[in-house]
Amino acid sequence: MSSLWISGGRVVDPASGVDEIADLLVSSGKIASLHRHSAGASPPADLPAGTQVIDATGLIVSPGLIDLHVSLREPGFEEDEVTATGTAAALAGGFCTIAAQSDTNPVVDNRSAAEFIRLQADRAANCRVLPLGAVTRQHAGTELAEIGQLVDGGAVAFSDAKTPISNSEVMRRALEYTRMFNRPIFHFSMVPELMEGGVMHEGFEATRLGLRGIPAAAQDIMTGRDIALAELTEGRIHLMCVTTRDSVSQIRNARARGIRVTADVTPHHLLLTDSVMSTFDTLCKTNPPFRSRDHIEALIEGLKDGTISAISSDHQPHSFEKKQVELDVAPFGICSLETTLSVCIRALIEPGHLTWTQLLAALTSGPAAILGIAAGTLRPESPADITLIDPNFEWTVDATRFASRSRNTPFHNQVFRGRAVVTIVDGQVRWSLNPLP
Amino acid sequence: MQLNELPVTGPWGERHLLGLETLSAEQLGTILDLADELRERTENGTRRIELLKGLAVANLFFENSTRTRTSFSLAARRLGADTVDFTASSSSLSKGETFIDTARTIEAMGVDMVICRHRTPGAPHLLADHLRSGVLNAGDGTHEHPTQGLLDIFTIRRHLGRIRGLTVALVGDIRHSRVARSNIHGLLKLGARVIVCGPPTLIPADIRRLGVEVAWNFDEILPEVDCVNLLRVQFERQRGAFFPSIAEYASLFGMNGDRIRRARKDVLVLAPGPINRGVEITPEVADGPHSVILDQVTNGLLIRMACLTLLARERKTPEAGAA
Numbered sequence: 001m002s003s004l005w006i007s008g009g010r011v012v013d014p015a016s017g018v019d020e021i022a023d024l025l026v027s028s029g030k031i032a033s034l035h036r037h038s039a040g041a042s043p044p045a046d047l048p049a050g051t052q053v054i055d056a057t058g059l060i061v062s063p064g065l066i067d068l069h070v071s072l073r074e075p076g077f078e079e080d081e082v083t084a085t086g087t088a089a090a091l092a093g094g095f096c097t098i099a100a101q102s103d104t105n106p107v108v109d110n111r112s113a114a115e116f117i118r119l120q121a122d123r124a125a126n127c128r129v130l131p132l133g134a135v136t137r138q139h140a141g142t143e144l145a146e147i148g149q150l151v152d153g154g155a156v157a158f159s160d161a162k163t164p165i166s167n168s169e170v171m172r173r174a175l176e177y178t179r180m181f182n183r184p185i186f187h188f189s190m191v192p193e194l195m196e197g198g199v200m201h202e203g204f205e206a207t208r209l210g211l212r213g214i215p216a217a218a219q220d221i222m223t224g225r226d227i228a229l230a231e232l233t234e235g236r237i238h239l240m241c242v243t244t245r246d247s248v249s250q251i252r253n254a255r256a257r258g259i260r261v262t263a264d265v266t267p268h269h270l271l272l273t274d275s276v277m278s279t280f281d282t283l284c285k286t287n288p289p290f291r292s293r294d295h296i297e298a299l300i301e302g303l304k305d306g307t308i309s310a311i312s313s314d315h316q317p318h319s320f321e322k323k324q325v326e327l328d329v330a331p332f333g334i335c336s337l338e339t340t341l342s343v344c345i346r347a348l349i350e351p352g353h354l355t356w357t358q359l360l361a362a363l364t365s366g367p368a369a370i371l372g373i374a375a376g377t378l379r380p381e382s383p384a385d386i387t388l389i390d391p392n393f394e395w396t397v398d399a400t401r402f403a404s405r406s407r408n409t410p411f412h413n414q415v416f417r418g419r420a421v422v423t424i425v426d427g428q429v430r431w432s433l434n435p436l437p
Numbered sequence: 438m439q440l441n442e443l444p445v446t447g448p449w450g451e452r453h454l455l456g457l458e459t460l461s462a463e464q465l466g467t468i469l470d471l472a473d474e475l476r477e478r479t480e481n482g483t484r485r486i487e488l489l490k491g492l493a494v495a496n497l498f499f500e501n502s503t504r505t506r507t508s509f510s511l512a513a514r515r516l517g518a519d520t521v522d523f524t525a526s527s528s529s530l531s532k533g534e535t536f537i538d539t540a541r542t543i544e545a546m547g548v549d550m551v552i553c554r555h556r557t558p559g560a561p562h563l564l565a566d567h568l569r570s571g572v573l574n575a576g577d578g579t580h581e582h583p584t585q586g587l588l589d590i591f592t593i594r595r596h597l598g599r600i601r602g603l604t605v606a607l608v609g610d611i612r613h614s615r616v617a618r619s620n621i622h623g624l625l626k627l628g629a630r631v632i633v634c635g636p637p638t639l640i641p642a643d644i645r646r647l648g649v650e651v652a653w654n655f656d657e658i659l660p661e662v663d664c665v666n667l668l669r670v671q672f673e674r675q676r677g678a679f680f681p682s683i684a685e686y687a688s689l690f691g692m693n694g695d696r697i698r699r700a701r702k703d704v705l706v707l708a709p710g711p712i713n714r715g716v717e718i719t720p721e722v723a724d725g726p727h728s729v730i731l732d733q734v735t736n737g738l739l740i741r742m743a744c745l746t747l748l749a750r751e752r753k754t755p756e757a758g759a760a
Contacts, residue, residue: 204643208458210558210580210618280559325535326557328578 009056014361015377064096064385076105087126091431094420096385103161114153159186175235194218245298282330317406342416487517512741586619601628609668
């Protein structure tokens with residue numbers, strides 16, 4: 001297998017605490033060694049023959065980004081996305097590993113469905129794809145899916161995607177049952193009755209616009225229940241898309257008490273508030289909804305102190321026609337893989353809320369720890385999944401040029417600074433913004 | 438009479454009328470003054486004035502309505518326009534054609550202005566983004582109903598001579614009422630004091646930030662108000678229980694003879710209708726001397742004629758310079 005010499009970049013590896021200008025040698029698909037960089041020096045003479053040299057001067061060399069939940073839509077919703085396009089979008093966003101949600105049709109609630117996800121990922125040969133298995137059959141929330149069979153089929157964690165498991169008895173049994181596989185349950189913690197019919201955050205903006213709101217309490221209440229059940233069962237629960245101040249505070253307290261709860265946040269919930277709904281734009285309709293500024297501040301505090309240890313794109317591609325309808329019938333979600341890193345930079349790095357090490361931890365070692373996978377670090381002998389980031393690259397989001405099959409982004413035509421420029425998976429350059437010399 | 442011969446005294450400049458929130462006090466004044474002018478020239482809306490001759494107006498009603506649709510149709514015809522009615526009670530999606538495609542199809546038949554009633558807030562805004570025609574919001578879900586707000590304000594102004602300094606109570610289901618929102622925006626811009634009154638389940642907590650006062654006790658505010666606008670209980674928009682029984686609602690918030698006697702002696706009683714007799718208002722009050730409910734209906738015609746006229750003046754025409 002070929003070798004890579006990535007020279008002169010700022011190597012930021014949160015897992016090992018490295019943040020320095022260094023050269024990185026990759027060989028046989030693994031990180032081989034890290035070398036102190038000396039300016040002007042040419043690559044060492046003893047590099048293996050045929051080593052590809054990448055000049056990373058001015059770039060950040062990060063462990064390959066990892067996304068905890070992405071909807072790839074295949075099978076069942078091929079008009080929105082297929083594995084090939086979704087994984088291409090992941091690479092263009094700097095992601096080397098994504099966990100694929102189980103909300104396909106049919107849902108991933110059996111072994112062969114999980115194996116199909118992996119098969120399509122192998123065929124696409126873009127980024128790594130780890131299936132998430134359903135917690136309950138057909139996401140109905142009543143009977144457990146064949147969790148052991150799903151593990152055999154490659155499922156790394158369990159989730160009913162955007163369908164909350166409202167029956168506490170079912171959730172309790174699921175948390176108990178998954179303990180023997182040491183795999184977490186990814187839950188969308190919302191009280192269905194408080195979410196029903198809502199299209200945006202409940203607050204002044206919703207009142208003004210006459211739109212039905214989803215109160216913060218919808219998430220707060222379910223977060224509290226999930227924490228109580230995690231404590232009762234000693235199971236592992238991961239809360240997806242945390243958006244409220246009170247949820248962050250409950251998770252912080254629970255973690256301090258040793259309860260096995262983790263949480264993630266999406267980049268768009270860190271940047272946009274409920275005021276974006278004033279134009280009734282279906283592209284801004286997400287679930288959970290965009291909240292108000294005080295909630296965003298609490299989310300940022302949660303990221304700073306590690307209460308929230310991962311950022312997920314929560315990629316929700318929807319075909320153009322599905323979003324070109326009235327607000328109440330339009331589906332929730334945004335097509336976000338290709339803008340996630342840039343939105344994070346805008347929301348977290350530019351205002352000085354997080355350091356690069358903190359941000360990249362939430363995109364690499366943090367999600368790797370939640371998934372329990374040996375990835376998300378540049379330590380020698382780790383898989384050579386690497387993302388090169390140009391922190392100063394100015395670009396304009398052009399949804400028409402997305403690698404994703406869908407275009408539903410509220411960031412179209414917006415200018416961002418910083419993005420992934422090269423994505424390396426298994427020691428191979430799988431994607432680069434510009435051709436490499 | 439030609440469109441541009443009509444004296445329009447105030448500022449306008451809008452291609453669409455989507456809500457009162459985005460209009461200035463001066464623009465609101467322009468509409469009210471034009472409605473007064475049309476009232477003079479048409480003998481209270483009973484005579485035709487051919488300002489929109491040769492234009493076509495489409496009524497796109499995606500939600501049931503008889504009163505508003507009839508009022509708009511009549512207003513357009515009194516102005517000499519051709520009208521076409523399109524009614525679809527269910528979501529366009531269920532029929533396989535999107536709402537926008539339906540509107541584009543109707544527009545392609547040569548329509549100049551579109552009047553849209555829809556159950557979803559923002560639906561007319563979506564049309565305004567996709568159509569060449571002027572769009573007039575005839576009620577979008579629980580968001581706004583600008584012509585209803587205008588006709589309520591016009592009725593108050595005709596009876597009391599002013600808006601500034603008046604205290605107006607909007608009573609009832611504020612949460613689900615587009616009429617309430619349009620009234621609030623219009624009345625506040627024109628200098629009125631607005632009190633919203635109803636059970637806490639029907640008044641969103643944040644409504645104060647719009648600049649209104651909130652009261653849960655109708656009897657306490659009764660002596661202070663110059664006008665009471667009794668909003669219809671929107672049984673069809675309520676999900677679940679917002680109050681225990683109609684009888685309890687009527688006893689707490691219904692306008693009856695007893696309350697009329699305790700109100701100011703010249704209090705004006707409005708109701709956007711259709712009224713639920715015996716719920717928000719007793720027949721004694723509805724048909725009594727304080728009620729201006731039927732005036733509201735007549736004024737609605739004038740307001741809608743004024744709005745159509747203003748939008749027609751700003752419309753985009755395929756052949757530049759025409760009009």
